[in-house]
Amino acid sequence: MRHTAIHNLASRLRKGDRSALSKAITLVESEHDDHQDKSETLFRHLAATGLRHSVRIGITGATGVGKSTFINTLGTILIGHGHRVAVLAVDPTSTLAGGSILGDKTRMSELTRHEACYIRPSPSGRNTDGVGDRTGEAALLCEQACYDFVIIETTGTGQTNVLVSEIADIFLLLVAPHGGDELQGIKRGVMELADFVLVTKNDGEHAATAGRTCAEYASALRLLRHRRGDPDQVPNAMTVSSLCADTVMSCWQSVEELIAWRRDHGTLLERRQRNSAKRLESEIRLQILNRIRNDAALATRLEDLAHEVARSGTSPMAAAREILDALSSCRDIQP
Amino acid sequence: MRHTAIHNLASRLRKGDRSALSKAITLVESEHDDHQDKSETLFRHLAATGLRHSVRIGITGATGVGKSTFINTLGTILIGHGHRVAVLAVDPTSTLAGGSILGDKTRMSELTRHEACYIRPSPSGRNTDGVGDRTGEAALLCEQACYDFVIIETTGTGQTNVLVSEIADIFLLLVAPHGGDELQGIKRGVMELADFVLVTKNDGEHAATAGRTCAEYASALRLLRHRRGDPDQVPNAMTVSSLCADTVMSCWQSVEELIAWRRDHGTLLERRQRNSAKRLESEIRLQILNRIRNDAALATRLEDLAHEVARSGTSPMAAAREILDALSSCRDIQP
Numbered sequence: 001m002r003h004t005a006i007h008n009l010a011s012r013l014r015k016g017d018r019s020a021l022s023k024a025i026t027l028v029e030s031e032h033d034d035h036q037d038k039s040e041t042l043f044r045h046l047a048a049t050g051l052r053h054s055v056r057i058g059i060t061g062a063t064g065v066g067k068s069t070f071i072n073t074l075g076t077i078l079i080g081h082g083h084r085v086a087v088l089a090v091d092p093t094s095t096l097a098g099g100s101i102l103g104d105k106t107r108m109s110e111l112t113r114h115e116a117c118y119i120r121p122s123p124s125g126r127n128t129d130g131v132g133d134r135t136g137e138a139a140l141l142c143e144q145a146c147y148d149f150v151i152i153e154t155t156g157t158g159q160t161n162v163l164v165s166e167i168a169d170i171f172l173l174l175v176a177p178h179g180g181d182e183l184q185g186i187k188r189g190v191m192e193l194a195d196f197v198l199v200t201k202n203d204g205e206h207a208a209t210a211g212r213t214c215a216e217y218a219s220a221l222r223l224l225r226h227r228r229g230d231p232d233q234v235p236n237a238m239t240v241s242s243l244c245a246d247t248v249m250s251c252w253q254s255v256e257e258l259i260a261w262r263r264d265h266g267t268l269l270e271r272r273q274r275n276s277a278k279r280l281e282s283e284i285r286l287q288i289l290n291r292i293r294n295d296a297a298l299a300t301r302l303e304d305l306a307h308e309v310a311r312s313g314t315s316p317m318a319a320a321r322e323i324l325d326a327l328s329s330c331r332d333i334q335p
Numbered sequence: 336m337r338h339t340a341i342h343n344l345a346s347r348l349r350k351g352d353r354s355a356l357s358k359a360i361t362l363v364e365s366e367h368d369d370h371q372d373k374s375e376t377l378f379r380h381l382a383a384t385g386l387r388h389s390v391r392i393g394i395t396g397a398t399g400v401g402k403s404t405f406i407n408t409l410g411t412i413l414i415g416h417g418h419r420v421a422v423l424a425v426d427p428t429s430t431l432a433g434g435s436i437l438g439d440k441t442r443m444s445e446l447t448r449h450e451a452c453y454i455r456p457s458p459s460g461r462n463t464d465g466v467g468d469r470t471g472e473a474a475l476l477c478e479q480a481c482y483d484f485v486i487i488e489t490t491g492t493g494q495t496n497v498l499v500s501e502i503a504d505i506f507l508l509l510v511a512p513h514g515g516d517e518l519q520g521i522k523r524g525v526m527e528l529a530d531f532v533l534v535t536k537n538d539g540e541h542a543a544t545a546g547r548t549c550a551e552y553a554s555a556l557r558l559l560r561h562r563r564g565d566p567d568q569v570p571n572a573m574t575v576s577s578l579c580a581d582t583v584m585s586c587w588q589s590v591e592e593l594i595a596w597r598r599d600h601g602t603l604l605e606r607r608q609r610n611s612a613k614r615l616e617s618e619i620r621l622q623i624l625n626r627i628r629n630d631a632a633l634a635t636r637l638e639d640l641a642h643e644v645a646r647s648g649t650s651p652m653a654a655a656r657e658i659l660d661a662l663s664s665c666r667d668i669q670p
Contacts, residue, residue, distance in 0.1 A: 137651070273641060275645075280655060320615060328663045
């Protein structure tokens with residue numbers, strides 16, 4: 001009975017039914033054990049009928065650089081070319097306070113009017129380290145629902161940049177025109193993940209600054225390039241004005257060229273396999289703790305050990321080993 | 336034989352022997368299985384003879400705000416009061432490129448001259464999410480080696496801020512005087528972790544800007560305060576000039592007051608227990624993957640499943656469950 005329901009959901013989703021897609025994503029994002037079983041069944045159904053491939057575009061940039069405007073223009077262009085576009089807004093929450101995800105959908109006003117567009121906030125924030133995040137599964141579901149392009153947007157707090165770069169086939173960093181002193185520090189890690197740096201707001205009063213900023217990023221990227229040998233990984237800096245479809249289009253052409261290059265050289269699939277391995281490891285890290293918490297005896301022991309670590313200086317390494325030995329005791333006594 | 340060697344290391348360390356401490360930290364940081372066994376033995380020896388408590392001070396701030404200069408002045412003051420001070424420099428590495436840790440030690444010139452001071456870079460960078468990091472253990476070893484204050488310094492890339500705030504009893508955010516537009520975005524998460532925001536370089540030409548910056552952070556912190564109810568968690572903004580010991584001293588008095596308050600209200604121990612639980616979970620997440628990789632059959636299966644996830648859209652959730660079922664198969668068939 002449940003399985004037929006899931007089966008129906010799967011076939012409606014594969015026909016591109018938006019409400020089925022939303023329902024499926026909600027199911028996958030749920031922490032509820034029963035829902036997790038259901039979503040595994042769903043994925044089995046979908047896997048059975050084969051995998052569809054979209055292009056996954058990761059887009060990161062601080063609040064206010066104009067991600068939504070850029071996505072709005074880019075998405076409209078892609079839809080104009082007859083594509084179906086899904087946008088997953090990964091809104092990070094800070095470590096102690098919660099974040100809001102409502103903004104994005106309203107800001108992408110033009111895009112939301114299109115039937116061929118699906119916009120969905122994907123709350124990753126529960127874990128800033130991305131463990132337990134379901135954005136990868138959400139992207140997979142969008143693909144199965146016949147979306148040719150899945151845009152994954154993040155403001156890049158915590159580990160969400162790494163997370164999104166591991167889901168995306170191509171990763172764009174959007175930066176606003178500025179004095180250039182932001183180039184050091186925090187940005188560096190992001191720039192190494194980015195395939196392209198797009199300097200936004202290349203219009204009106206900002207145009208001059210945008211050009212300078214772009215030049216600064218271009219030279220910074222040249223330095224990075226030397227550090228990493230991979231010819232596929234040569235990032236590029238470009239200016240763009242989301243108010244002018246032509247500039248977005250010309251950026252997009254460069255992006256498409258790199259995607260084509262990666263497809264031809266097999267690095268697109270390589271990249272997805274590398275990332276699947278990482279996703280699988282994150283999932284294992286998540287599930288092991290759920291298993292321990294769901295085992296009354298182990299959960300209690302875990303709590304006691306945490307106290308021992310704090311009070312008597314027991315090593316977390318030894319404590320962790322004890323828990324895992326208990327969990328997999330039978331394997332350990334096997335030769 | 337090995338155990339006597341470790342026993343000797345432990346007793347030398349408890350006497351405050353610096354070379355023993357260095358050797359112990361190197362042992363703890365090693366990924367080598369044999370070394371991990373040894374460090375567990377070491378921790379057992381140390382735990383047996385009881386736990387010493389230091390005050391752990393986490394200090395974060397972007398490159399160039401003057402962390403080393405501040406620590407140099409603060410450390411010298413504390414040593415002047417007859418304390419022993421250890422400094423662990425957690426140098427973050429970005430996701431793709433490596434970082435360098437050599438800078439810190441040389442910049443704390445005055446401090447390094449003191450016998451009562453121990454400075455050590457603690458490479459956490461291997462995992463930006465902090466999993467597998469050994470800074471917590473290193474801090475514990477410093478305590479056992481009779482250091483009254485353990486200062487843990489980071490530039491706060493990736494998750495290292497969260498990491499350090501989970502090790503420290505008190506967490507200081509250092510910021511340089513600026514226009515104030517940095518207040519949004521990335522800083523926000525850090526400010527919620529910080530107990531104090533110290534605006535550095537409150538001297539010479541910077542003094543005026545430092546005052547303004549401090550006022551901005553103070554009002555931003557007031558907003559945060561409303562979001563989190565905990566009266567213990569009321570962060571404060573102060574200006575400081577590391578060139579003037581008096582200003583560092585007056586900051587330090589406020590810090591000491593909060594530490595005293597937390598000790599009296601038992602929140603210091605609570606905090607350590609909460610953090611030990613997190614450390615233990617991180618350690619479990621790390622070890623589970625090592626166990627899988629060290630089991631030939633499981634390692635191969637993990638690789639195959641990663642390919643399946645990438646090629647045929649198998650759910651990482653189902654794949655992870657299969658691996659964990661295999662690992663703990665005997666438990667699963669028990670009632």
